[in-house]
Amino acid sequence: MAHHLYIAEKPSLAEAIAKALADINKTTATKSGGAWKVGDDEVCWLFGQMYELREAKEYDELCQKWSLDDLPIIPDKWKMKVIEDKNWRIHIRCRPGDSRSRSHS
Numbered sequence: 001m002a003h004h005l006y007i008a009e010k011p012s013l014a015e016a017i018a019k020a021l022a023d024i025n026k027t028t029a030t031k032s033g034g035a036w037k038v039g040d041d042e043v044c045w046l047f048g049q050m051y052e053l054r055e056a057k058e059y060d061e062l063c064q065k066w067s068l069d070d071l072p073i074i075p076d077k078w079k080m081k082v083i084e085d086k087n088w089r090i091h092i093r094c095r096p097g098d099s100r101s102r103s104h105s
Contacts, residue, residue: 006043014045050086054079 006021008014018029018036027039035044056063056073058081063073 004041006041008043008045010047011045014043018043047086050083051080052083054081 006014006017008017014036015029015031018031018038021038021041021043022029025039029036029038029043031037035042056066059073059075059079063070066073
């Protein structure tokens with residue numbers, strides 16, 4: 001069986017996916033910590049929006065103060081950051097079943 005990591009939008013969806021996978025694979029789904037384990041696969045979840053766009057001042061010091069005349073401010077590349085109160089949940093296992101994790105910021 002292949003190793004897969006499924007990422008759901010919310011806990012109830014993760015549970016539904018895990019139970020469906022268990023039915024399809026004729027196995028059981030068990031919840032452990034922040035993920036459901038189904039055979040060699042895992043289903044984890046996040047909570048709504050996890051990232052937001054960076055503010056103009058985070059792109060360029062010249063944008064610390066701006067006026068309506070400066071609009072639109074359109075960066076060459078849009079940058080995002082983790083929403084501060086969601087930072088604890090931004091982790092994805094390197095591989096299903098692997099105890100190592102990495103953080104995103």
